[in-house]
Amino acid sequence: xxxxxxxxxxxxxxxxxxxxxxxxxxxxxxxxxxxxxxxxxxxxxxxxxxxxxxxxxxxxxxxxxxxxxxxxxxxxxxxxxxxxxxxxxxxxxxxxxxxxxxxxxxxxxxxxxxxxxxxxxxxxxxxxxxxxxxxxxxxxxxxxxxxxxxxxxx
Numbered sequence: 001x002x003x004x005x006x007x008x009x010x011x012x013x014x015x016x017x018x019x020x021x022x023x024x025x026x027x028x029x030x031x032x033x034x035x036x037x038x039x040x041x042x043x044x045x046x047x048x049x050x051x052x053x054x055x056x057x058x059x060x061x062x063x064x065x066x067x068x069x070x071x072x073x074x075x076x077x078x079x080x081x082x083x084x085x086x087x088x089x090x091x092x093x094x095x096x097x098x099x100x101x102x103x104x105x106x107x108x109x110x111x112x113x114x115x116x117x118x119x120x121x122x123x124x125x126x127x128x129x130x131x132x133x134x135x136x137x138x139x140x141x142x143x144x145x146x147x148x149x150x151x152x153x154x
Contacts, residue, residue, distance in 0.1 A: 002086060002147040004051025006043040009140035012097075018139070020095065020102070021109030021126075022071050022116060027100040031139060034063050038070035040126075043143035044091055044113065045070070045077035051147045052084045074116055086147040088119050093143040094127040098136050102128035 012018075015030025019038040031037025046057045060076055061068065081087070091113065095102060102109075110124045 002051040003144065004047035004049065005144045006046035006050060007140065007142045008039040008042045009138055010037060010039055012137045012139055019070065020105070022112040023105060023108050025100055025105050029099065034066050035068045035073065036070050039139060039141045040093060040095060040109070041070035041074045043093065043141045044145065045074045047143045047145035048077040048081050051145055052080055052086060054080050071116060078117060081147060085149060088117055088123060089146040089148045090123045091143065091145050092125045093141060094129065095141045096129050096131060097139040098130050
């Protein structure tokens with residue numbers, strides 16, 4: 001078994017939508033980022049890469065990948081994982097953002113991640129919280145991933 005973790009934080013600016021877990025979510029903000037700004041898929045991807053002992057996202061993606069879909073980033077991480085004969089046992093993540101409220105989107109996000117990663121819904125846990133009423137123009141995510149050998153695939 002292997003454990004990986006990742007943290008990502010980005011500034012928010014005026015906009016109409018954020019992308020989290022591959023899902024477009026209406027928002028008064030958008031994420032300032034080179035890619036589509038999906039910090040959830042970024043942290044899942046980097047946690048997988050880390051659990052494989054394969055470095056970090058910066059070793060695979062750079063500013064030249066402007067506007068890249070984070071689904072592509074996650075698929076790269078999954079291919080690295082598969083090359084090393086690992087599979088995802090579970091993903092646990094926390095997203096912190098003041099707005100939009102994520103409660104109604106968590107199930108959709110889980111379904112999308114499960115589809116991309118080809119894992120069961122109960123292998124994914126998503127927690128969402130706010131900055132305790134403080135005005136923050138940031139969004140961050142912290143993810144831990146547990147990998148196992150293929151003989152342990154769930």
